[in-house]
Amino acid sequence: MPAVERDTGLGTTYERIAVARMLERFAERRDVRRALEGPVDGITGIAGLNSIPLAQRGTSVELQLADQGQVDLAKRVWHELGLTDRSEIRVSSGGRLDVDGKAYDLVWNFNALPQSDDPESLVAEMCEASSRYVLIFVSNTWNYGFPVHRLHHFAAGDAWSHGDIAAMNVPLIERLLRGNGFRPVERLVVDTPWWPDIDSPIEEVIATFLPFLKKRVSGSKRLEHYTWRWDDLPYFDPAKREALMAEIGKHFAIERSAPSAIKLLFAHHRGVLAERTTE
Numbered sequence: 047m048p049a050v051e052r053d054t055g056l057g058t059t060y061e062r063i064a065v066a067r068m069l070e071r072f073a074e075r076r077d078v079r080r081a082l083e084g085p086v087d088g089i090t091g092i093a094g095l096n097s098i099p100l101a102q103r104g105t106s107v108e109l110q111l112a113d114q115g116q117v118d119l120a121k122r123v124w125h126e127l128g129l130t131d132r133s134e135i136r137v138s139s140g141g142r143l144d145v146d147g148k149a150y151d152l153v154w155n156f157n158a159l160p161q162s163d164d165p166e167s168l169v170a171e172m173c174e175a176s177s178r179y180v181l182i183f184v185s186n187t188w189n190y191g192f193p194v195h196r197l198h199h200f201a202a203g204d205a206w207s208h209g210d211i212a213a214m215n216v217p218l219i220e221r222l223l224r225g226n227g228f229r230p231v232e233r234l235v236v237d238t239p240w241w242p243d244i245d246s247p248i249e250e251v252i253a254t255f256l257p258f259l260k261k262r263v264s265g266s267k268r269l270e271h272y273t274w275r276w277d278d279l280p281y282f283d284p285a286k287r288e289a290l291m292a293e294i295g296k297h298f299a300i301e302r303s304a305p306s307a308i309k310l311l312f313a314h315h316r317g318v319l320a321e322r323t324t325e
Contacts, residue, residue, distance in 0.1 A: 049115040051276050053091035057241070059272045059290070060297060061089060061314070062281045064237045065156065069099040072181075072319075081152040082145060082175055084110025085138035085168070088157030088183070094120025094135060096156055098282050101132040105152075108145070110138035123276050143171045154181035157315070159219070160209025166222055173226035176322060180228055183317040184214040186235065190311050191242020219318050227324035235313035238301040243314040 053062065072078075081100050087093035093116040097107045101124075111117050117135050124133045138144075141162060143153075153176040162168045172180050185208060186192070212218075220230045280286035291298075300312050310316075 049113075049119040050090075050092055051119060053274045053279070054272070056272045056294070056297075057239075058089070058091050059274070059281075060239050060294065061237045062091075062095065063287065063291070064298075064301060065089070065096060066099045066281050068234070068236045069097070070103070073100055073103040073105065076152075076179065078105050078151045078179070080106045080108075080150050081154065082108045082110075082143070082150040083154055083156075084108075084158070085141050085143055085155070086110075086112050086158045086161055087116070088155060088161075092119065092123065092276055092279075095123065095279070095281070098124070098127065098129065100152075101129045102127075102282065105132070107133050108150070109133060109135045110143065111135065112141075113137060119276060123279070126277055127282055142168070143175055145175045147174050148177040150176050152176065152179045152181060154179075154183075156183045157185060157209070159184055160211070160213040162209075162213070165210065165213040169219065169222040170226050173223065173228055173322075176228075178322055180223060180320045181317060182219055182223075183234075183236065183315045184216070184219070185209075185243070186310070186313045186316045187211065187214050188310050188316075189243045189314055195243055214316075216316050216318055220320070223318065223320040227322060228320035229323045230318050230320045232319040234317040234319060235306070235309045235315065236301075236317065237314040238304075238309050238312045239297045239314075240300060240312065 053059065078100065081097060083097045087096065089096065093111050094109055097105075097109060101107045109120065111120060114137055117137055120135050121130070121133075124130055124135065153172045155172070159165045159168060159182060169180075169182070172182070216233060223230055274280060280290045300309060304312070
């Protein structure tokens with residue numbers, strides 16, 4: 047399957063910036079010299095971008111992706127940003143991590159757990175590979191749009207493509223981390239705009255539930271406006287991101303300042319950061 051060469055839509059743009067800013071804050075607070083991300087990417091669009099903010103702050107990153115096409119394109123992006131010497135990018139071994147024990151300061155992934163055929167074993171592999179931190183993000187089932195999201199897939203006849211909902215369980219993830227010698231130290235939410243977590247333009251969603259409006263629904267201009275090729279990404283260039291934030295910064299109001307209880311209802315993703323407690 048050819049790799050996706052564009053990020054498309056305001057939702058993906060927002061998500062990229064939110065995740066990048068979260069990792070930048072993480073890197074400022076904690077010394078992470080070597081990180082592993084995998085075994086899959088977890089964000090719609092161009093695969094292999096998530097850990098770039100870590101590398102830009104001096105971390106050496108190993109990245110595992112689903113197929114060779116994704117790997118080849120990711121290498122082009124990292125080279126374009128001058129980060130080739132801080133990255134090792136390869137295909138994951140059948141959706142598993144194949145690395146040395148305690149070889150990384152941070153092992154993390156974004157939405158990989160629900161896609162795994164054995165989430166419990168994947169958490170154990172992540173813990174085995176990390177000497178200090180494990181960070182896991184999954185979709186937030188508490189988001190107010192999550193049931194609408196599921197209903198939309200059913201009504202549109204689209205197969206559910208977001209993985210095992212049972213694995214989107216933060217208390218369960220914390221229990222698995224404790225069982226592997228890690229202490230959860232922080233719960234996080236990220237990607238917290240005001241709109242619900244729906245993976246199609248809202249116009250398409252409305253037309254699915256109200257078919258008589260289908261002929262009136264046109265393609266979303268947001269998809270055309272917020273489209274970025276692999277060689278013109280605005281997230282990782284300070285000047286480009288500042289210009290983009292001047293345009294879309296108002297959508298970050300909840301992410302910036304809302305109480306945690308409010309954020310939980312709007313966040314598209316929840317995460318757990320854990321620290322090793324055993325030798």
